[in-house]
Amino acid sequence: xxxxxxxxxxxxxxxxxxxxxxxxxxxxxxxxxxxxxxxxxxxxxxxxxxxxxxxxxxxxxxxxxxxxxxxxxxxxxxxxxxxxxxxxxxxxxxxxxxxxxxxxxxxxxxxxxxxxxxxxxxxxxxxxxxxxxxxxxxxxxxxxxxxxxxxxxxxxxxxxxxxxxxxxxxxxxxxxxxxxxxxxxxxxxxxxxxxxxxxxxxxxxxxxxxxxxxxxxxxxxxxxxxxxxxxxxxxxxxxxxxxxx
Amino acid sequence: xxxxxxxxxxxxxxxxxxxxxxxxxxxxxxxxxxxxxxxxxxxxxxxxxxxxxxxxxxxxxxxxxxxxxxxxxxxxxxxxxxxxxxxxxxxxxxxxxxxxxxxxxxxxxxxxxxxxxxxxxxxxxxxxxxxxxxxxxxxxxxxxxxxxxxxxxxxxxxxxxxxxxxxxxxxxxxxxxxxxxxxxxxxxxxxxxxxxxxxxxxxxxxxxxxxxxxxxxxxxxxxxxxxxxxxxxxxxxxxxxxxxxxxxxxxxxxxxxxxxxxxxxxxxxxxxxxxxxxxxxxxxxxxxxxxxxxxxxxxxxxxxxxxxxxxxxxxxxxxxxxxxxxxxxxxxxxxxxxxxxxxxxxxxxxxxxxxxxxxxxxxxxxxxxxxxxxxxxxxxxxxxxxxxxxxxxxxxxxxxxxxxxxxxxxxxxxxxxxxxxxxxxxxxxxxxxxxxxxxxxxxxxxxxxxxxxxxxxxxxxxxxxxxxxxxxxxxxxxxxxxxxxxxxxxxxxxxxxxxxxxxxxxxxxxxxxxxxxxxxxxxxxxxxxxxxxxxxxxxxxxxxxxxxxxxxxxxxxxxxxxxxxxxxxxxxxxxxxxxxxxxxxxxxxxxxxxxxxxxxxxxxxxxxxxxxxxxxxxxxxxxxxxxxxxxxxxxxxxxxxxxxxxxxxxxxxxxxxxxxxxxxxxxxxxxxxxxxxxxxxxxxxxxxxxxxxxxxxxxxx
Numbered sequence: 001x002x003x004x005x006x007x008x009x010x011x012x013x014x015x016x017x018x019x020x021x022x023x024x025x026x027x028x029x030x031x032x033x034x035x036x037x038x039x040x041x042x043x044x045x046x047x048x049x050x051x052x053x054x055x056x057x058x059x060x061x062x063x064x065x066x067x068x069x070x071x072x073x074x075x076x077x078x079x080x081x082x083x084x085x086x087x088x089x090x091x092x093x094x095x096x097x098x099x100x101x102x103x104x105x106x107x108x109x110x111x112x113x114x115x116x117x118x119x120x121x122x123x124x125x126x127x128x129x130x131x132x133x134x135x136x137x138x139x140x141x142x143x144x145x146x147x148x149x150x151x152x153x154x155x156x157x158x159x160x161x162x163x164x165x166x167x168x169x170x171x172x173x174x175x176x177x178x179x180x181x182x183x184x185x186x187x188x189x190x191x192x193x194x195x196x197x198x199x200x201x202x203x204x205x206x207x208x209x210x211x212x213x214x215x216x217x218x219x220x221x222x223x224x225x226x227x228x229x230x231x232x233x234x235x236x237x238x239x240x241x242x243x244x245x
Numbered sequence: 246x247x248x249x250x251x252x253x254x255x256x257x258x259x260x261x262x263x264x265x266x267x268x269x270x271x272x273x274x275x276x277x278x279x280x281x282x283x284x285x286x287x288x289x290x291x292x293x294x295x296x297x298x299x300x301x302x303x304x305x306x307x308x309x310x311x312x313x314x315x316x317x318x319x320x321x322x323x324x325x326x327x328x329x330x331x332x333x334x335x336x337x338x339x340x341x342x343x344x345x346x347x348x349x350x351x352x353x354x355x356x357x358x359x360x361x362x363x364x365x366x367x368x369x370x371x372x373x374x375x376x377x378x379x380x381x382x383x384x385x386x387x388x389x390x391x392x393x394x395x396x397x398x399x400x401x402x403x404x405x406x407x408x409x410x411x412x413x414x415x416x417x418x419x420x421x422x423x424x425x426x427x428x429x430x431x432x433x434x435x436x437x438x439x440x441x442x443x444x445x446x447x448x449x450x451x452x453x454x455x456x457x458x459x460x461x462x463x464x465x466x467x468x469x470x471x472x473x474x475x476x477x478x479x480x481x482x483x484x485x486x487x488x489x490x491x492x493x494x495x496x497x498x499x500x501x502x503x504x505x506x507x508x509x510x511x512x513x514x515x516x517x518x519x520x521x522x523x524x525x526x527x528x529x530x531x532x533x534x535x536x537x538x539x540x541x542x543x544x545x546x547x548x549x550x551x552x553x554x555x556x557x558x559x560x561x562x563x564x565x566x567x568x569x570x571x572x573x574x575x576x577x578x579x580x581x582x583x584x585x586x587x588x589x590x591x592x593x594x595x596x597x598x599x600x601x602x603x604x605x606x607x608x609x610x611x612x613x614x615x616x617x618x619x620x621x622x623x624x625x626x627x628x629x630x631x632x633x634x635x636x637x638x639x640x641x642x643x644x645x646x647x648x649x650x651x652x653x654x655x656x657x658x659x660x661x662x663x664x665x666x667x668x669x670x671x672x673x674x675x676x677x678x679x680x681x682x683x684x685x686x687x688x689x690x691x692x693x694x695x696x697x698x699x700x701x702x703x704x705x706x707x708x709x710x711x712x713x714x715x716x717x718x719x720x721x722x723x724x725x726x727x728x729x730x731x732x733x734x735x736x737x738x739x740x741x742x743x744x745x746x747x748x749x750x751x752x753x754x755x756x757x758x759x760x761x762x763x764x765x766x767x768x769x770x771x772x773x774x775x776x777x778x779x780x781x782x783x784x785x786x787x788x789x790x791x792x793x794x795x796x797x798x799x800x801x802x803x804x805x806x807x808x809x810x811x812x813x814x815x816x817x818x819x820x821x822x823x824x825x826x827x828x829x830x831x832x833x834x835x836x837x838x839x840x841x842x843x844x845x846x847x848x849x850x851x852x853x854x855x856x857x858x859x860x861x862x863x864x865x866x867x868x869x870x871x872x873x874x875x876x877x878x879x880x881x882x883x884x885x886x887x888x889x890x891x892x893x894x895x896x897x898x899x900x901x902x903x904x905x906x907x908x909x910x911x912x913x914x915x916x917x918x919x920x921x922x923x924x925x926x927x928x929x930x931x932x933x934x935x936x937x938x939x940x941x942x943x944x945x946x
Contacts, residue, residue: 024743025744025931025932025934025935025938026931027927027931028927028930028931028934029792029931029934029938042881091742091743092741092742092743092744092935093742094742137741139920139921140898140918140919140920140921140922141920142918142920142931142932142935145920145922145928145931146920146921146922193922193923194922194923194925194927194928197925197926197927198927203889205885205886236885
């Protein structure tokens with residue numbers, strides 16, 4: 001993983017080095033911008049996630065009521081990925097960037113039989129990314145403001161874990177699962193603009209895929225890789241940022 | 246003093262002098278605040294807002310002069326008229342406008358403007374006094390305000406106007422303003438009668454109004470005015486009969502803001518029946534002064550017409566000046582500049598921008614319009630080049646004429662003569678005594694082609710022609726043209742992406758502009774915000790100048806203060822005129838006021854002028870699209886998109902920058918960045934910074 005991060009950093013540094021010679025306006029001359037972004041989309045078929053993290057009720061009746069409510073009142077669950085991104089304007093209409101993301105997602109399962117158990121198959125992903133952004137001159141964009149297209153390459157370090165609640169245990173039990181790295185690609189269409197004074201906002205929609213590409217179905221979401229693929233398929237983006245230097 | 250110092254042989258265009266009046270130094274928003282009270286209605290507030298900002302725009306346009314000989318003279322007549330009413334006199338101030346049209350007008354603030362064109366048409370001081378009395382009454386009776394309030398009522402469809410059609414509203418508005426004009430005539434006459442000015446002079450004022458669309462004089466045009474020993478015009482180029490001058494005195498006034506001249510004349514005549522002209526005079530202040538002022542006004546019109554790019558009219562006015570006064574270096578230079586300008590536009594095939602059809606011209610001036618139209622491209626270029634060259638020989642120290650000559654002679658080679666060597670060979674073998682002067686295109690240079698200076702210009706012309714031919718797509722094969730087109734396109738794209746590198750260290754910023762408009766519900770221009778932002782914009786320029794280590798000076802006509810001298814104000818006006826002319830021409834061309842700019846360039850040590858600003862409009866959103874956005878809220882997938890676009894306001898902004906090179910008479914940088922972003926300071930500043938960065942950056946070695 002370290003190697004991947006070092007490679008990403010070197011790629012960024014080399015491109016930035018070339019860019020320094022060309023000159024770009026940036027925002028008020030500040031060519032670096034930092035964003036906190038949240039990528040989000042509705043949970044699809046994962047409505048049990050939050051419930052799985054709760055302590056099981058002491059009494060069987062209460063426990064049954066809780067599990068039933070998972071299905072009957074799922075509420076609106078949003079899957080989120082938190083992302084810090086550093087952009088550098090290389091020309092008037094182009095910028096490159098690196099990012100670090102954190103993503104956590106679970107999938108609840110209910111086993112019924114002699115006893116009712118609730119388990120959450122969780123995945124935690126920390127990813128490093130590089131981005132290339134093109135701001136649309138047709139709408140008057142100039143890095144880092146205006147409508148843009150962004151191409152992103154991500155390396156996701158995924159950690160699987162299981163959390164199980166059972167009448168047999170005094171408290172939920174956690175099991176560490178496998179760990180693996182998976183690359184993904186994204187394409188974003190968005191808009192960066194000034195919300196107030198020099199506070200930047202970023203809104204957009206993103207599509208993407210993981211490699212190797214895999215299809216998914218609601219039945220197979222227990223598999224963490226497929227859940228990751230699903231999340232990358234389509235999501236919205238909202239962020240705030242600054243151009244400090 | 247300036248009047249006495251005026252050398253008409255080398256006439257210098259009118260300039261302001263003395264202390265700058267408060268009307269120029271006080272900000273428009275301050276004037277607005279002064280004019281309104283807490284109890285002022287919305288209509289009254291709107292009136293003061295629009296009139297203060299609108300009038301200040303005119304006041305600082307550079308066309309308006311203060312403390313100049315004409316304004317001073319007009320003021321002295323007002324002193325005479327109002328000598329028994331010092332209170333009213335104190336409230337009034339008089340300014341000259343450098344404009345050809347026959348007009349004078351008053352504002353609610355007590356400013357009375359008199360066009361130079363009006364003075365050129367008048368015969369006496371009494372005529373001017375009658376016009377001033379009329380304008381003074383417009384001010385005293387608050388006609389501007391009343392007219393606005395009435396118009397506002399019509400717009401709001403209140404009371405009796407509610408069901409009126411648009412046409413009826415226009416007729417109603419005009420009928421109202423005609424009544425105000427009649428009232429100003431009547432009350433103005435009363436004021437006039439209190440003075441000792443001659444009432445018999447009033448009749449000529451109405452003659453002038455009836456023929457206000459024509460020149461101040463209609464002297465028969467003499468073609469020798471433009472001919473030389475070697476240039477004689479073919480008889481077919483000379484108009485046999487010109488259109489007669491038609492008086493518009495009896496025109497129907499239903500759709501006019503002013504009553505017909507005939508009705509005004511009759512009304513005044515009716516009121517004058519009981520009056521006698523005993524002890525009344527045509528001149529009270531000074532007849533000699535009037536004549537000199539009129540002379541200045543008539544000379545000034547030639548300059549104004551050049552600025553308007555009305556080249557044939559400028560030539561005819563120069564002719565009138567010579568007829569009425571005397572031939573001078575000034576009038577000869579007007580001819581040179583006018584012919585040069587006309588030929589440049591013809592060569593650039595942009596005649597539609599500058600010329601009226603000769604058929605639409607009335608009076609003797611039609612001769613000039615017709616002649617210039619009839620000359621073919623070669624003849625016109627050669628005529629202009631010959632006049633320029635003769636002018637250059639006569640005025641060797643005049644840099645403007647020198648550059649025009651070089652440019653024009655080179656253009657003869659580039660545009661007029663297909664094969665210059667053959668052309669000169671043929672011409673050279675001919676004897677000048679047998680030259681067919683009717684075909685002057687062949688012979689116009691016969692006496693000068695051996696002159697070193699002329700030969701050098703011809704050689705330069707050949708070099709340019711070669712270069713242009715080489716770069717001309719028409720002289721290339723399809724594949725060459727395509728390759729060149731691709732190369733140019735790529736270069737342009739790269740330029741846009743990484744910007745220019747002009748490598749300039751010293752710059753003069755002219756009138757930085759910032760305009761913001763609210764296009765929703767016809768709210769219109771946000772005057773006060775625009776004024777504040779304009780000041781900020783100026784500060785940003787200086788901030789970035791420091792940051793980029795640029796030597797920047799800002800000349801801003803919109804924010805002059807009590808410390809600004811009349812000299813500095815004149816500099817701003819002259820440079821502004823020059824910039825406007827460069828932008829109008831939008832091609833390599835020497836501007837008519839080139840010589841006037843030279844000392845200013847030296848004074849500020851900057852040959853690069855920057856014209857920059859931001860223009861922002863917040864507009865109304867399309868209802869159909871908004872309905873689509875509401876519809877999108879209905880599905881979870883499209884909800885974020887719909888919500889964002891539903892509440893996102895619609896902004897349009899243009900940040901523009903022009904960098905003009907005085908030495909090369911060209912536009913070095915022309916950038917207009919359109920964006921749909923909001924006009925946050927940071928956004929506007931970034932655009933400005935980018936422009937200034939491009940000016941500063943030096944070319945890579």
